Amino acid sequence: MSEIRLYAGVEDFAADSLWVEATGLMRHPSYASALLVYCEAMTARARKLLPANKLFAQKQRYFVSFLLICLYVQWLESRGAPPSLALLQRSAPGSPRQIADFINGLRDRGLIIATSLETDRRTQILKPSLELLREIAQSPLAALGSSELLAPPLTIRPDDLVMDEDRLARWLALSAERYAVKDDLFGPFPAIVRHSERDAGHLVFCAVIAEALRQRTGSPASGSLTYRGLAERFDVSRQHISNIFGEAAQNGWYRISPGGEVALMPDHTLLQFETWVAGQMVHYRHLALAIRER
Template sequence: MLDDHFRARIALLRSERDFRPAVAGYCQGMIEPAQIVWPSHKLLNQIGRYVVSFMLIHNDYAWRHHGGPRPTLTVLQAMVGSSPRQTAGFVSALKAGRFVTAVADRGDGRVKCLQAAPALVTEIARSGRLFVAAMDAVTRRDPGRAGVLDGPDRLGELVRLSAAHVLRHGTLIAPFPRVLHFAGRDCGYPLLTALVGAHYAATVPGAPAAVSLSLRSLAERLDVSRAHVGNLLGEAETAGWIRIAGGHLTAFDPTLLAEFEVWAAGQMLFYDDLAAAILAEAPAAPVPVRASERAGLACVPVDPGIPTGGTAP
């Protein structure tokens, strides 16, 4: 992905006047609560669990709209980095929350196909859609592409195309070790966006206000313990990446900021290219929505035994 041509596009994008304000808006969107009553920050914002959901959506949409293989648990287990047992356990948790449904295949009732509920698609596609919105802001598109993507059909297609690229070319996050470090921890990536957003709030005119970086505020926002947030921030401070005093960011490593900005610029270009391809095609066939899936409001008990994995998207 990061060939010379793409790196040149990243450099050009980072030089745009509105780049940092746009990324600040992305960071604000990533730290906002989910639109569903479910501990999604706790369960989805760890890269191994995210990848399971990401590939599950890919398989579902490839099957329903593009003649792909049946999206069974066995197929999913062969695609992700977590163990078959971990993957099955996490899929069971998604089923319990009514974010995944096992549907009997019409041709063979013994085969159960995993279908993603719209609420899961929306949450997994959140980052990609927000990156498209950031490109809308930089290019001052009106209407923007992100608004047209705001629905499970096209968001699911955005996830499918992104996952298909990962399957062909490998992970997108691997060249960014510190971004990957945060993403590998429960709620680490949203925490990183909160830190970057706080830096922009102090340095970029017109950037959204920073969220409080107190342990209590972050723990409540991310639905994790104060101790966990404290551990993550402590690791970052020990590494020399940040300094926080009185709930406010007082220092941010410029090399970490540069790494995040290159990551963000690449993601903006990547997802914007996918969005352009989606919008250039005929609308996808509507995804059937069951009554039990429509709201996606079931709560999943917080279970410390819910598995994690280690593969990066």
């Protein structure tokens, strides 16, 4: 593990209670194990008919889905306008046509249910399905679950959230609302941001970090980071994996050998990922406590 300190990108927020708690988690003797549990939870997905890695594992589409969940919950709680396509197009990043095409694709797959507003039949409400909620909650749930290696389990646990559509939606909505006010959990982490902008990029990054952690603990290299292996694992092309690795090497984030092993993992890259995951753990633990109290 790297020296116990926060990644430089969040230095301006280091005095905030969230990041003070995050630093405490990073000092825990089992933090490396918890980090590996997070990475394995993200990358150990079973294949589905739904191409979730292409639908959601890219920043813009993920944010649009996250925002729709938030708008829907705000409307349920009488704090916002009906979550229509027009409102989503005004609120979300991306062109109106891109957002409409994406939402239509989700509707075709049954991931969004559109119903007419009772007071205005011309307005269609977009309701996120439980399956959509679970897809968007994958990383938050993995962070919450891995945090249980470092802190006492909360009364609301990941398995409880997965089965409770209402609580899961409200948990995610609270996260989106905080992000809209203060972006210290994503923006300050350039490697996280850039990988998330590519299809399955964050999943690839998690696979790389997992392999680096195994190597640092003396586990034998698995050679699991080959272009072909990752392409098949995450339903993308080998050229796509090559592009991700090429850019990572160019930016000095890490380097993967032709045999699929971590040839270089600088401390600053690992520290960036460590800090980001610790922040996610504390953030989603706070929100689990908040929905419990509601």
